[in-house]
Amino acid sequence: MLVHICCSVDSHYFLQKLAQEYPDEKLIGFFYDPNIHPLSEYTLRLLDVKRSCEMLGIELIEGAYDTDNWLKSATGLEDEPEKGKRCSVCFDDRFMASAMKAKELGEDNFTSTLLVSPKKSISKLKESGDMLAKQYNLTFITPDYRSNGGTQEQNIVAKKDKLYRQDYCGCIYGLLKQRAYQNRVADELFSPISQQILPDSIEEKIALYEERYALEKSKQNYTIEKERFLNYRLKRAYISQKNEVIPSHFLPYSTLKKEYTRGKVQxxxxxxxxxxxxxxxxxLAYYNQITRTNYTDIKALIYNPPNLKDELEIRAKIAKNPYNLSSIIITEKTLNGKIEIYAQSEIYEDIREIIKIVN
Ligand code: SF4
Structure with missing residues (x-):
């Protein structure tokens, strides 16, 4: 049986229940989710699905990440709420690819781990699955593993096996709506040109889950714990003098009271x-001196800054106060005269996962 997989929290439990109910079926996982945005989040979810399938001994096939087609099919439905028309189109898209793959592999049945997701309508999933199954002369299997305490059991299994638990469905439209409703920064969409790994970014999570994988391979005990902290994102910033933008680099946690200020430098x-x-x-010369670096110009620093931890140490050396949120700006030369500064940034409470080694 081909099993379309959406994420590890759903697939890990669903596949185990399915294997119990259909002991004679060979289950083949099919990760086809071009709805997931951005690519880094897709990579992270796939990473965890790979680990789960490996734990369960289930073959996994990765489908194409054809976001262009997915975005085209969602055109005009961007403002739809979750469980609305866009979700039906999204199910159709993923189930069509799954039905085609099942046919290609000579399978008679297919199903989807979306069926165990408490946030999805089983009737809509069934409607879409049955329609595609009919088209490809297959059967869409719709087991109910949610009721009779299934969802609670699924949560226990996810916790026990330390699965990656995403907190949005997948597409950019759902993500933006959810973050606007929560009044939270959609920090999943920040990806600095410097490729610096930002706190609680998807890139940081990928690094953490890769580390977890390596620890498991080396049979090292560990726990994943949560840490509350003050997060930061710089959205846009520049300085100018006489209407000319001057190359500059803003250290992390640089803020302004308003987005714009101007004044003279002493x-x-x-x-x-x-x-x-x-x-x-x-x-930049002073920056190089205190950081023991050798940047030749600001552009080199912007494109290849030290890692965030090192930059925070630089801030601590300059500002002394650990709660300092002043803008600290690096320029190539000593600036004199009137300077204009624009900085749009966000400081917000956040929570992230950290790995602790257990000896
Ligand atoms: S909210 Fe989820 S199911 Fe609905 S369109 Fe977006 S990714 Fe697909």
Whole structure:
């Protein structure tokens, strides 16, 4: 039987129940989810599905990540709520690819792990699955593993096996709506050109789940714990003088009271102080000296900055106060005269997972 897989939390439990109910069937997993945005989140969910299938001894096939076609089919349905028309189109798209794959492999049946997801309508999934099954002369299997405490059991299994639990369905439209409703930054969509790994970014989670995989391979005990912290994203920032933008680099956790300020800089002991908003300037030469780096210009620093932990240490050296949120800006030369500064940033409470080694 071909089993369309949406994510590990659903597939891990669903596949185990399915194997019990259909002991004579060879189950083949099919990860086909071009709805998942961005690519890094797709990679993360696939990584965890691979681990789960490996644990269960189930063959896994990865489908195409053809987002272009998925986005085309969702055109005009961007504002639909979850469980609305866009979701029906999304099920049709994923089930069509699954039915085609089942046919290609000579299978008679197919099903989907979406059926165990408490946020999905079983009747809509069945409607879509049955329609595609009819088209391809297959049977769409619709077991109910949610009722009689199934959802609770699924949660226990997910926790026990330390699965990656995403907190949005998958597409960009659902994500934006959900974050707007929660009044939260959609930080999944930030991907700096520097490729610096930001706190609680998808890239940080991929690194964490890869580390977990390596620890398991080396039979090292570990736990995954949660940490509450103050997160930060810089959305847009620049400085200018006489209408000309000056190359600059803003250290993490640089904020302004409003998005714009201007003033004059006074220099003391290698640091320039704007006469308002607590803004601090340092030159690239001084930055190189305190960080023992050798950047030749600001562009090189922007494209290849030290990692975030090192940049926070630089901030701590300059600002002394660990709760300091002043903008600290690096420029190539000592700036004098009137400077204009624009910085749009977000500081917000967040929670992230961390690995702890257990000896
Ligand atoms: S909310 Fe989920 S099911 Fe609905 S369209 Fe987006 S990814 Fe697909």
């Amino acid at each position: 220099w003391r002991d290698e640091q320039g102080y704007l006469d308002r908003d607590g803004v601090v300037f340092i030159t």
